[in-house]
Amino acid sequence: MNLTTERLINELQTFGARLRDPKAGVESRRGGAGPSDHKAIIVDGVTFMAPVHTAPAFDSPYEIGKPDEAGVSPIFRDGVALGQARFPARPRFYDLHTHDGVPFSQIATLHGRDVLATTVLQTCIRYQSRTKTCQFCAIGQSLAAGRTIAHKTPRQLAEVAKAAVELDGVKHMVMTTGTPRGGDRGASVLCESAQAIKNAVYLPIQAQCEPPDDDAWFERLRASGVDTLGMHLEIVTPALRAKLMPGKSEVPISRYMSAFAAAVPVFGRGQVSTYILAGLGDTSEAILDISSQLVEIGVYPFVVPFVPISGTPLESHPTPSADFMHGVLKPLSEMIVAAGLRASDIKAGCGRCGACSALSTYERRLG
Numbered sequence: 357m358n359l360t361t362e363r364l365i366n367e368l369q370t371f372g373a374r375l376r377d378p379k380a381g382v383e384s385r386r387g388g389a390g391p392s393d394h395k396a397i398i399v400d401g402v403t404f405m406a407p408v409h410t411a412p413a414f415d416s417p418y419e420i421g422k423p424d425e426a427g428v429s430p431i432f433r434d435g436v437a438l439g440q441a442r443f444p445a446r447p448r449f450y451d452l453h454t455h456d457g458v459p460f461s462q463i464a465t466l467h468g469r470d471v472l473a474t475t476v477l478q479t480c481i482r483y484q485s486r487t488k489t490c491q492f493c494a495i496g497q498s499l500a501a502g503r504t505i506a507h508k509t510p511r512q513l514a515e516v517a518k519a520a521v522e523l524d525g526v527k528h529m530v531m532t533t534g535t536p537r538g539g540d541r542g543a544s545v546l547c548e549s550a551q552a553i554k555n556a557v558y559l560p561i562q563a564q565c566e567p568p569d570d571d572a573w574f575e576r577l578r579a580s581g582v583d584t585l586g587m588h589l590e591i592v593t594p595a596l597r598a599k600l601m602p603g604k605s606e607v608p609i610s611r612y613m614s615a616f617a618a619a620v621p622v623f624g625r626g627q628v629s630t631y632i633l634a635g636l637g638d639t640s641e642a643i644l645d646i647s648s649q650l651v652e653i654g655v656y657p658f659v660v661p662f663v664p665i666s667g668t669p670l671e672s673h674p675t676p677s678a679d680f681m682h683g684v685l686k687p688l689s690e691m692i693v694a695a696g697l698r699a700s701d702i703k704a705g706c707g708r709c710g711a712c713s714a715l716s717t718y719e720r721r722l723g
């Protein structure tokens with residue numbers, strides 16, 4: 357079997373993989389915001405996150421063998437070897453503690469190859485009851501399990517960021533947050549965090565939050581040292597948003613669109629992005645339609661395959677097929693490149709990292 361790199365990444369991200377040596381690579385995170393139950397894997401020089409602890413991963417046709425002495429693992433599909441994988445090394449900053457004794461790994465983690473990622477507030481007004489929570493989110497799980505702390509202070513974040521740059525060559529940072537009470541929707545805490553980090557070390561930062569109620573927050577975020585902004589639609593069909601994100605969908609798509617239009621002039625074309633989870637019921641036409649509106653105003657639509665997280669209401673929801681992802685990512689990459697927005701031009705964040713989707717691999721193919 358001879359699969360293109362895009363296809364292989366699509367299949368590993370949608371099926372997941374069983375690992376013959378579960379300890380290979382950097383320990384995977386369970387629960388929390390962002391990719392969970394995943395592990396970073398490198399194939400053909402491309403680093404991506406693939407699920408290894410989810411229900412579909414246990415039934416995946418893919419299996420990754422134990423690394424040999426050179427750190428190379430064979431990839432098997434239905435028992436047939438079809439490629440090789442590597443795993444990024446465990447970051448050195450994981451061995452350190454903050455001034456107040458918190459392990460650095462509870463403050464921020466390595467994502468992909470060179471991204472430092474943190475959830476500044478590990479609590480969320482949307483997560484207080486299962487009738488309000490986003491059905492795919494596990495933000496409270498890692499907190500309940502004691503693997504992280506509820507509020508990472510600016511000083512703690514600055515300490516970890518400096519060490520991650522100096523010891524592990526981290527190149528950019530993603531700061532997301534649960535949504536607190538108040539109209540700023542987390543922008544204020546992201547501002548103070550970014551400022552402390554930028555005072556300690558040079559590191560491009562993406563902040564991620566819901567659209568604040570006042571567009572003046574975009575200037576404040578930029579002035580605090582935030583380089584790029586993510587405001588995540590997650591799902592694009594209003595009825596599905598109401599069903600799967602009953603709390604978050606109270607902020608309508610129209611507000612996201614007006615916030616994007618206000619944020620792009622502040623951060624620049626392509627430096628504002630949105631995360632869209634493919635596989636939760638949006639049709640490929642719906643995803644591509646809103647993506648063309650986003651691209652038009654200079655927003656990078658980062659479309660990723662939905663991967664269920666254990667312990668969430670959607671833990672048994674199927675992942676999208678590799679064919680569905682191909683049908684979205686191929687035209688989407690053409691649309692993005694034609695508009696002059698590319699992952700490689702993004703200063704920081706998920707779009708630049710690209711590890712949760714094969715999108716940037718499709719873009720590179722277009723030259």
Ligand code: SF4
Nearest residue numbers: 390467706709711712
């Ligand atoms: S794309 Fe974003 S969420 Fe995914 S690994 Fe990279 S930084 Fe983390």
